[in-house]
Amino acid sequence: MEQNNLTVFTHPLVKAKITQMRDKNTTTKEFGELVDEISGLMCYEITRDLELEEIEIETPITKTVGYKVKGNDIAIVPILRAGLGMVKGIHQLVPTAKIGHIGLYRDHDTLQPVEYLCKLPTDLPSRDVILVDPMLATGGSAIKAIEILKEKGATSIRLACLVGCPEGVTAVQAVYPEVPIYLAALDEKLNENGYIVPGLGDAGDRLYGTK
Ligand SMILES: O=P(O)(O)OC[C@H]1O[C@H](OP(=O)(O)OP(=O)(O)O)[C@H](O)[C@@H]1O
Numbered sequence: 001m002e003q004n005n006l007t008v009f010t011h012p013l014v015k016a017k018i019t020q021m022r023d024k025n026t027t028t029k030e031f032g033e034l035v036d037e038i039s040g041l042m043c044y045e046i047t048r049d050l051e052l053e054e055i056e057i058e059t060p061i062t063k064t065v066g067y068k069v070k071g072n073d074i075a076i077v078p079i080l081r082a083g084l085g086m087v088k089g090i091h092q093l094v095p096t097a098k099i100g101h102i103g104l105y106r107d108h109d110t111l112q113p114v115e116y117l118c119k120l121p122t123d124l125p126s127r128d129v130i131l132v133d134p135m136l137a138t139g140g141s142a143i144k145a146i147e148i149l150k151e152k153g154a155t156s157i158r159l160a161c162l163v164g165c166p167e168g169v170t171a172v173q174a175v176y177p178e179v180p181i182y183l184a185a186l187d188e189k190l191n192e193n194g195y196i197v198p199g200l201g202d203a204g205d206r207l208y209g210t211k
């Protein structure tokens with residue numbers, strides 16, 4: 001499904017794997033593997049418009065003209081901690097990408113993002129940034145991360161999350177309508193504690209076994 005710069009995946013493999021992630025009986029190991037797999041599947045769509053250049057190669061049979069992705073121009077930027085889980089699945093498919101890190105946590109009481117780390121490639125302005133975080137809840141963390149990326153000169157940003165909700169999508173689009181959002185699933189709502197319903201709980205805790 002695609003509208004208003006929002007793409008929600010409808011592929012059966014993505015839907016089935018997201019359901020496995022939601023299940024509270026899924027182990028930490030399985031959860032990490034599913035994040036990996038879904039991120040790889042999403043990467044296929046997120047990178048659909050990458051520019052190609054022609055190259056000449058030689059097969060064992062003959063010379064031929066093929067393609068390579070133009071330049072080394074992607075940066076994968078996870079929002080720590082949970083975003084880290086999405087890096088490997090994308091990096092495997094785009095090995096020339098550089099990886100930046102933005103550390104944010106959501107204050108338990110105010111739900112406001114608190115920044116604790118920022119380390120980005122120096123050539124960020126010339127790269128297409130894929131900002132990754134499994135959860136788009138109030139949207140506060142994504143908005144803060146996009147603000148940081150823009151301050152550092154990023155000109156092309158797309159946001160990829162596994163589970164989002166209408167409140168988060170609306171919040172990000174109100175400030176940054178130009179940023180395409182990719183979701184593996186669009187859930188019903190936020191609850192009174194700022195958690196996505198039905199969601200999957202705290203993605204960071206489930207990835208790293210901290211609860
Ligand atoms: O849209 P928001 O309301 O900002 O919520 C989403 C944020 O909350 C989670 O991170 P969390 O603060 O739990 O940090 P963690 O990744 O270290 O667990 C999640 O990974 C997002 O970064």
Ligand SMILES: O=c1cc[nH]c(=O)[nH]1
Binds near residue numbers: 137195199200204
């Ligand atoms: O449901 C939610 C909301 C914010 N962060 C999470 O990890 N899960």
Ligand SMILES: [Mg+2]
Binds near residue numbers: 203
């Ligand atoms: Mg967390």
